[in-house]
Amino acid sequence: MRIGLLTEGGYPYVSGEAGLWCERLVRGLEQHEFDVYALSRSEREEAEGWVPLPPQVGRVRTAPLWETVDDGIVHGRRARRRFAESYGELAMALCTGAPGDPSAGLSGDPGARLSGDSGARLGGGRGYGPGGESAEASEDRSALEADRFASALYGLAELARDEGGLPAALRSETAVRALERACRAPGAHRSAREARVPDLLTVAARLERALRPLSLDWYEDDDLGSVDLCHAASGGTAALPGLLARHFCDVPLLVTEYGVRLRTHYLTEPDSSPAIRALLAAFHGRLAAETYRRAAVITPGNTHARRWQERCGADRAKLRTVHPGMDATPFAEAGEFPECADPQTLVWVGRVEPAKDLVSLLHAFAEIRRAETAARLRIVGTPSGPEGAAYLAHCKGLAAQLFPDEADGPHAVGRNPVSFEEIGGPELPSRADAYAAGALVVLSSVVEGFPSGLVEAMFCGRATVSTDVGAVVEAIGGTGLVVPPRNPRALAEACVALLRDPERRERLGAAARARALELFTVEQNVAAFHGIYLEILSRTPVRRVVLDDTGEPLPFGVPAEAHVPGRWSDPVARVAARGGAGEPRNGPPGWATDGPVRATDGPVRATAPVPAPEGAAR
DSSP, X not given: OEEXXXXXXXXXXXXXXXXXXXXXXXXXXXXXEEEEEEEEXXXXXXXXXXXXXXXXXXXXXXXXXXXXXXXXXXXXXXHHHHHHHHHHHHHHHHHSOOTTOTTTOOSSOHHHHHSSOOGGGTSSBTTBOGGGOBHHHHHHHHHHHHHHHHHHHXXXXXXXXXXXXXXXXXXXXXXXHHHHHHHHSTTOOHHHHTOOHHHHHHHHHHHHHHTGGGGOSOOSXXXXXXXXXXXXXXXXXXXXXXXXXHHHHOOOEEEEESSOHHHHHHHHOTTSOHHHHHHHHHHHHHHHHHHHHHOSEEEESSHHHHHHHHHTTOOGGGBOOOOOOBOOGGGHHHHHOGGGSEEEEEEEESOBSGGGOHHHXXXXXXXXXXXXXXXXXXXXOOBOHHHHHHHHHHHHHHHHHHSOOBXXXXXXXXXXXXXXXXXXXXXXXXXXXXXXXXXXEEEOOSSOSSOHHHHHHHHTTOEEEEESOTTHHHHHTTSSEEEOXXXXXXXXXXXXXXXXOHHHHHHHHHHHHHHHHHHSBHHHHHHHHHHHHHHHHHTXXXXXEEEOTTSOBOTTOSOGGGGSSSOOOOSOOEEEETTOOOSEESOOOTTOOXXXXXXXXXXXXXXXXXXXXXXXXX
């Protein structure tokens, strides 16, 4: 089959966040064809180039989200009126979301709204919505606002398709005034009413970037319209091309989220004004709800992400948890020889940033040293940006205060029991060497999605002590100890318990390795997505009409082999999209050729593509 892989800031760029799992997926499904549609986030990302592409990647189309686009398109009076109407409806949908509606994003505390707690947090009590409104009325209102957002979104997309791009219009005074009217309208939420002109300018600019895929020319029959399935590697803007391919071409959409975009927005916008945060959260929430509503299948990477998706409107029947696939090969040697580790050494591995809460880890280690004087702590990682560099300097200063250099005698050189190191040096050339250096791996984060570093430690057969955040409990199961976050004493007690019990430590490490090899390998990830691809296509209505020599629909014209890996090359079928065919085009699918399709005894590779009518879809 032919897959349209949709990414943002990921594959095929070298520095992409989600690039690694996408590359493993594409290489693991070599029996399928992939067309990659990538949105880039920065000039640096584009300058660093792409990873080497396997032969099953047939086409790559890219578009930047980071630069200001001036397409030079000037809309006429009718187009400007259409834009004002659709954008005004979009703005109203963002400003009038009911407080407490998960998809609205305007209710203040995201943790209370999306944490998975009882319905009392979402409304005002059992059976009632905000302001004493009945639950049924609240649901009807929420559905109405969701339809309003969707109608406005697709109205803008149709305008862009009919009249040209929208970047200039989305940054225009018309857009800002529409936002202002929506914020001042009766029924607007308090956070929206507090928006000032600078806030509205910022929101308009951010919405223009998020809506830039509306202006792309990716939605014709020979682009995303020709794929069998769109697979969005994340939610948010990356899934927007998939929504439009479904809207214009009826292509089914699969959405994979290893980190929920709405949650990411809450974590990365702490310095913005309340009005900016509220309006952008409303947009991301509405877009997430629409994406989940239109997707054929949604694949969260863990239960933590799944809970967020359900609160944002995802139908449970569509959800399939698919854990990230990680390469266990580099950690095999460390996992097979766990006895080589220093029994008194604790290891922390990751990016150095405030969310990792190394301060609590250092205070916990101070208590560990009182109980186990020979214990050592190796902190291995590089800072994440300027904020991470400042945090690393603070942690080094704290370590120097807590643990003055120690020496065995008056003439010996002291050594601090805490060391800060980076991977790539002579002592720790790889991540596997970092995990292998200690008998116990510690995670002290206060915020975490899927703990990939913890899974790497499990591949190495190491016992772990972790804070109960994100998907940590789901990842380790019962193979490690879990303590509350920001609790140095509990963290210290758990570490001391394992340092003093080597047999228990060994049992937990062996169980952790077995669990990781069963659940978190590349092979299980690729097999899961292969099955989901086939599941979606097996219940997707045929989007093609196969015509006979007289131009009439051919009964049973699309054989069962059309949904099976491989190509059938009898040059005999003429395929047209519903609605008729236009002028010929180049590059159709291998089996969409000139005449009726005849069954064969086995797959035969096509030698060359044959021109087919415009609008042909695969």
